[in-house]
Amino acid sequence: MIKKVISLVVLATIFTVCLPIQETNANTTGANLKALETTLTLDEAKIIVANYATNTSLSVDEAEKQLTAELESKIKEDRSEQMNQTHTTRGASSGKYKLSKSKYVGDVFYTPSSTLGIPHGHNGIYVKKDRIVESIPKTGVRNIAYNGRNVEKNTVMQDVKVSQKKCTAAANWANSQVGEKYSKNFATNRKTGKYGAKNCSKLVWSAYILKADIDIDKDKGAGVYPKDIRDSNYTHTYKTIK
The missing domain is CATH 3.90.1720.10 (endopeptidase domain like (from Nostoc punctiforme))
Known part of the structure; x- marks a missing residue:
């Protein structure tokens, strides 16, 4: 019985290690960036992340984390300013x-x-x-x-x-x-x-x-x-x- 349990644990470990983690990450690359910069398509976001990863020698995940962290910081700052104003900002060509x-x-x-x-x-x-x-x-x-x-x-x-x-x-x-x-x-x-x-x-x-x-x-x-x-x-x- 003990041998059977050990065998099952070993098989489960091997199966887990062999899961296609990279493929899953590849399928979601750019999603976080697109969620913040909503004018981008997912394909455009993927290309931006991939190019940045190549140019900086970062992994794709690290590259996207860096880009989204900067963008999140900008959005937070801008929304804080917006809350302190008495008007609502609109598109870049708007305003009275x-x-x-x-x-x-x-x-x-x-x-x-x-x-x-x-x-x-x-x-x-x-x-x-x-x-x-x-x-x-x-x-x-x-x-x-x-x-x-x-x-x-x-x-x-x-x-x-x-x-x-x-x-x-x-x-x-x-x-x-x-x-x-x-x-x-x-x-x-x-x-x-x-x-x-x-x-x-x-x-x-x-x-x-x-x-x-x-x-x-x-x-x-x-x-x-x-x-x-x-x-x-x-x-x-x-x-x-x-």
């Missing part, structure tokens, strides 16, 4: 307020906004004192008049703490990207190419890192999010729209 003309070429702005219930904010850059360049889902990178942009309460306008020559160079580069498609990938947008499809924060961040040689991402995580630019040591708020 208008931008003002900027002080300088190369100034940036941040407006609170949310997409599909996820608060993330939105950035753009002034390429002239009366024109901005931004990237939005509907059109991709576009150039519009400053007063063509609706913004939310507590939108901030900021200058950047480098020479005007570098600010102008950053603005000109951003303007050269008009017509590029929008990218839904915020989670690893620091790690992807600076040319081609890009979202709002990737556009502004790329302009300054390429043409002014400064990194305006506050925490320098895998993704540069709109609020990272707003809170950077390189950006200075000179006007809050209320």
Whole structure:
């Protein structure tokens, strides 16, 4: 009887060890990221996680945990800010307020906004004192008049703490990207190419890192999010729209 029990335990152990754990993980890769960044499809989320794992020499599970931890932190911070405001943020092109003309070429702005219930904010850059360049889902990178942009309460306008020559160079580069498609990938947008499809924060961040040689991402995580630019040591708020 004892021998039979031992045999059953050994067989059970062997069976457990041989279960297809990797296959199960592969089938769920990207699900946690997609649950947070709801604009992504599951296939898009899987590709983002897989590429990040390859580029950082992390396992797929470790890569996704790192990406979701950063995104969860951003969402928590943004929702906390949202609760302290008296209005409800909507999409990046919504709001009942208008931008003002900027002080300088190369100034940036941040407006609170949310997409599909996820608060993330939105950035753009002034390429002239009366024109901005931004990237939005509907059109991709576009150039519009400053007063063509609706913004939310507590939108901030900021200058950047480098020479005007570098600010102008950053603005000109951003303007050269008009017509590029929008990218839904915020989670690893620091790690992807600076040319081609890009979202709002990737556009502004790329302009300054390429043409002014400064990194305006506050925490320098895998993704540069709109609020990272707003809170950077390189950006200075000179006007809050209320």
